[in-house]
Amino acid sequence: xxxxxxxxxxxxxxxxxxxxxxxxxxxxxxxxxxxxxxxxxxxxxxxxxxxxxxxxxxxxxxxxxxxxxxxxxxxxxxxxxxxxxxxxxxxxxxxxxxxxxxxxxxxxxxxxxxxxxxxxxxxxxxxxxxxxxxxxxxxxxxxxxxxxxxxxxxxxxxxxxxxxxxxxxxxxxxxxxxxxxxxxxxxxxxxxxxxxxxxxxxxxxxxxxxxxxxxxxxxxxxxxxxxxxxxxxxxxxxxxxxxxxxxxxxxxxxxxxxxxxxxxxxxxxxxxxxxxxxxxxxxxxxxxxxxxxxxxxxxxxxxxxxxxxxxxxxxxxxxxxxxxxxxxxxxxxxxxxxxxxxxxxxxxxx
Numbered sequence: 001x002x003x004x005x006x007x008x009x010x011x012x013x014x015x016x017x018x019x020x021x022x023x024x025x026x027x028x029x030x031x032x033x034x035x036x037x038x039x040x041x042x043x044x045x046x047x048x049x050x051x052x053x054x055x056x057x058x059x060x061x062x063x064x065x066x067x068x069x070x071x072x073x074x075x076x077x078x079x080x081x082x083x084x085x086x087x088x089x090x091x092x093x094x095x096x097x098x099x100x101x102x103x104x105x106x107x108x109x110x111x112x113x114x115x116x117x118x119x120x121x122x123x124x125x126x127x128x129x130x131x132x133x134x135x136x137x138x139x140x141x142x143x144x145x146x147x148x149x150x151x152x153x154x155x156x157x158x159x160x161x162x163x164x165x166x167x168x169x170x171x172x173x174x175x176x177x178x179x180x181x182x183x184x185x186x187x188x189x190x191x192x193x194x195x196x197x198x199x200x201x202x203x204x205x206x207x208x209x210x211x212x213x214x215x216x217x218x219x220x221x222x223x224x225x226x227x228x229x230x231x232x233x234x235x236x237x238x239x240x241x242x243x244x245x246x247x248x249x250x251x252x253x254x255x256x257x258x259x260x261x262x263x264x265x266x267x268x269x270x271x272x273x274x275x276x277x278x279x280x281x282x283x284x285x286x287x288x289x290x291x292x293x294x295x296x297x298x299x300x301x302x303x304x305x306x307x308x309x310x311x312x313x314x315x316x317x318x319x320x321x322x323x324x325x326x327x328x329x330x331x332x333x334x335x336x337x338x339x340x341x342x343x344x345x346x347x348x349x350x
Contacts, residue, residue, distance in 0.1 A: 034267035035234035036164055036175065038140050039200045042066075043096035043114045045082050045345035049311020049331030051289025053259045053275035055243025056183060056195035060349070061100040064112050064146050067181040067197040067241065068158035071148035074100045074108045075323050075349065082329075082345035086116075087304055087338040093117040096345075098144075106150040108158075116140035141165045146179075153190075156183045162200070164236075170211035177202035177236050191247035198240055204233040238266040243273075253281040259289075269293040269302070282325075285313040305341075308334040315347075324350035 042048040044062040055067045061078045063070030077100070084094035098112030118138045122131030142165075148158025160179035166172060181197030212231060215224045243261035250256060256278055263271040275289030288310040295301050311331035318324040326348055333341040 032267075033235065034237040035173075035205060036166065036177075036200075036236050038114075038116055038166075039142065039162070039164070039177065040237055040239070040265075040268075041084075041086065041094065043082055043084055043094050043343070044080070045311060045329035045331045045343040046285075046287070046313060048333060048341075048343055049289075049309055049329070050259070050275045050277060050287045051273045051291045051309045052241075052263075053243060053261045053273040053289050054245065054277075055181075055197060055241045055259075055261045056193035057245040057247075057257065057259065058195075061098045061110055061112070061347075063148070063158075063181075064098065064110055064144050064160055067183060067195045067243075068146050068160040068179050069148055069156045069181040069183040069195065069197070071100060071108050071110050071146055071158050072106070072150045072156040072183075074102050074110070076102050077350055079348045080345055082343055084341060084343040086341050087335055088340055088342060089338045091119045093119075108148050110144070110146040110148070112144040112146075114142045114144075136168050139165070139167050154185050156185075157181065162202075164205065166205075166207075167209075168211065171207050171209035173205045173207045175202060175205035175236065181241075189247075189249060191249060193245045193247075195244070196240075196242050198238075200236045200238050202236050204235050206233045207231040235267070237268065240264040255279040269295075282315055285315070287311050304335045304338060306334045306336050311343075318350065322350065324348075 042052050042065050044065055047054055047058060047062045047066050052066055058066040058070035059073040061074065061080050080098050082096040086092040086094055094114065094116050096112065096114045098110060100108055100110040102108050120135035120137055122135055123133040124131050143163040144160055146158060146160035148156065150156050158181055162177040164175045164177060177200045179197060179199045181195065183193060183195040186192045212229045214227050216227050217224055241261060241263050243259060245257055245259035248256045256276065259275050261273045271291050271293045273289055273291045275287065277285060277287040279285050291307045296307050309332065311329065313327050313329045315325050315327035318326055329345040329347060331343045335341060
């Protein structure tokens with residue numbers, strides 16, 4: 001009876017995630033038609049070093065990006081601060097902060113804030129294309145509010161509400177999106193994982209503000225009139241992720257985990273990811289992955305990312321009885337052009 005109960009929950013949760021798939025129905029021919037592309041940037045160190053392949057076995061706070069169901073594995077409290085030099089040389093920086101807190105016996109609440117910094121950009125006009133009028137600073141911010149729950153020892157599910165904001169001094173756009181995901185754990189030693197997540201599903205966004213207005217003369221009139229331009233709506237970059245992983249328990253202190261994932265993008269090319277992670281008793285973790293998409297190895301490549309990613313984590317136990325620890329995480333994503341994308345993070349769990 002217990003197994004039947006687990007199966008029913010798994011089927012229901014999977015249906016909730018898969019049914020909206022019909023709304024995606026996208027392909028590479030729709031590239032460039034979606035906005036809010038920052039939703040596809042992984043700001044965390046551990047999962048980005050693994051290429052985001054850990055759809056099935058993401059655990060803790062970082063799961064807010066990969067598969068929110070993994071948030072349910074948070075032991076008690078987890079804090080992470082991460083800084084990313086995105087496409088080094090472009091002067092784009094990303095700061096990311098999050099906190100996860102276990103509530104009750106099986107629920108976890110998580111909050112994460114991602115802010116992008118583009119530096120000071122010169123203001124230009126048709127009369128002054130070289131600038132000289134000062135500077136402006138675009139502001140991109142995503143606020144994530146997530147909840148995940150362990151439905152049994154094998155089934156975990158969660159959802160994430162995103163608040164999206166993009167703005168400059170006189171133009172801005174705001175929107176919301178929802179993520180949902182499930183993870184299933186099986187095997188004699190619970191070393192086989194499956195996961196599925198649906199991301200960035202929400203209503204269209206639209207830019208508004210005084211920056212879309214211009215002052216103009218009408219024929220035969222001596223005074224100026226304000227003409228307001230309308231911007232077009234744009235959709236969000238919806239995404240479906242399916243993944244699995246298998247942990248080879250070599251000994252009590254050595255673990256090697258192999259993972260694979262398929263990413264279906266509604267407005268971009270589909271991606272296939274494979275990765276490996278070596279774990280030395282949770283003291284040292286080394287990881288690497290390769291992300292393939294159509295044309296990535298040819299001159300038809302349409303992304304600066306060239307596929308390879310890697311990273312490491314060094315974790316220091318603080319109190320073994322309370323399972324608290326401090327860790328430093330690093331990830332590298334190869335790019336061409338630019339000098340790669342680098343993420344450094346500090347993590348505290350207690």
